[in-house]
């Protein structure tokens with residue numbers, strides 16, 4: 016509890032007025048209108064012809080005397096008190112010249128231009144609201160840029176390099192997903208954001224694309240962007256995605272491996288974008304003199320997980336090491352617990368909060384089922400039965416600990432299915448092999464602990480089985496979110512025993528909020544104080560050690 020103030024102060028420090036970042040706001044203040052995009056030059060905006068001028072002159076003369084009087088009354092005060100925006104129009108020279116009728120006309124033209132721009136801004140706001148409604152995007156924050164209508168707007172509105180647009184198309188991304196529509200425009204306008212969008216909805220591209228558009232490939236020893244991920248597997252996956260998107264430009268994209276963290280010579284390394292887990296990055300900062308003072312972008316992916324447990328202090332020191340005052344920080348996750356949100360709400364400066372769909376809910380693409388298996392033995396029988404009836408690989412099976420992962424693997428390895436296992440006791444290579452084997456179809460079933468629950472993108476995982484009941488609603492949402500990604504449908508089966516029954520309510524509520532049916536007694540169960548559900552379970556394995 017002690018860490019929060021220091022973390023937050025570091026995370027959201029640097030709230031001084033940044034002219035570069037708020038150039039849009041300054042422009043708006045100057046014109047008095049609120050254009051979300053540069054005001055188009057329409058024929059209406061052209062200066063009036065001579066005939067029009069003569070007609071206006073007589074009208075203007077009628078008003079002139081009263082205006083003159085008012086001007087004199089305002090006098091010196093208006094000149095000296097002029098705030099930045101007004102001084103543009105109210106310099107001493109301009110005042111003298113305003114005695115002439117033609118200047119009054121100019122002012123009228125200016126007035127109509129202001130009105131026109133205001134109308135344009137209103138239309139822009141309306142258009143943005145329609146887009147947000149269509150894509151179920153909810154925002155809070157002021158002057159939030161309009162969501163993208165299409166990837167083409169990256170060029171027309173933000174002057175995106177053609178190589179990047181080409182890469183999007185090569186990757187098969189035709190339309191931005193809702194989170195991409197909103198988060199990209201916000202980050203490109205130089206604003207910070209914290210974003211919550213369903214699993215598999217394209218959050219990775221939502222932070223990679225603006226990053227690649229804003230930073231320039233540079234020289235040795237200058238890290239410009241840092242992406243923090245809670246697990247090594249996710250960091251490796253994000254590095255791969257980033258390289259694919261950056262193809263054609265000489266960006267140095269580096270994954271913080273164990274070796275790099277312990278022996279890396281960062282001063283001589285060309286590394287524009289660094290992807291890491293918190294502990295490895297912290298180690299490199301402290302022991303290898305990694306300089307992060309010129310980082311322009313900091314992304315905390317799976318941010319709620321990063322803030323959990325022992326990571327808080329580490330994240331705090333990383334955030335402090337990224338000391339560039341113009342840094343743009345963003346937080347992304349499919350779950351945004353109230354504690355993290357409350358922290359961000361009170362202290363994030365000028366950040367926009369984006370929620371796509373309903374906060375903390377499962378992807379609507381997943382068909383979810385809860386199955387009562389009675390006992391631990393019952394779960395093993397139910398699993399085998401389900402594989403016998405229909406095994407539609409790839410399948411992910413989640414258990415609550417590495418011991419149980421090993422036990423279940425020993426059970427299933429004798430069955431006629433291609434099964435593999437991943438947990439924290441394996442080497443980094445073994446873990447990566449397990450992931451690659453599932454991706455390549457060499458294994459059909461992968462037994463996993465929580466290490467695979469966050470962010471991992473296996474195309475076409477058809478089914479997630481929660482062999483062990485998840486410890487919280489957010490763990491459930493992330494686990495089952497390994498299926499039903501990028502618009503595909505998926506299935507999630509969760510076994511529960513007598514021991515899990517008191518904890519069913521939380522998960523049943525997730526099912527209800529994503530439109531799945533559950534028996535009414537489940538949601539009527541009493542609310543528990545503890546949100547975490549950790550059970551000492553009987554061993555899975557019925558084999559003796561000699562077997």
Ligand SMILES: Nc1ncnc2c1ncn2[C@@H]1O[C@H](COP(=O)(O)OP(=O)(O)OP(=O)(O)O)[C@@H](O)[C@H]1O
Pocket residue numbers: 187188189190191192195212213214215216217218219220348349469470471472474496497500501
């Ligand atoms: N605009 C797009 N059009 C089509 N597919 C996309 C688009 N953007 C991303 N994808 C694909 O969608 C899948 C899921 O994306 P991603 O891994 O970024 O999801 P996520 O929202 O980060 O999920 P999680 O919360 O589980 O981390 C990936 O396979 C990615 O290639």
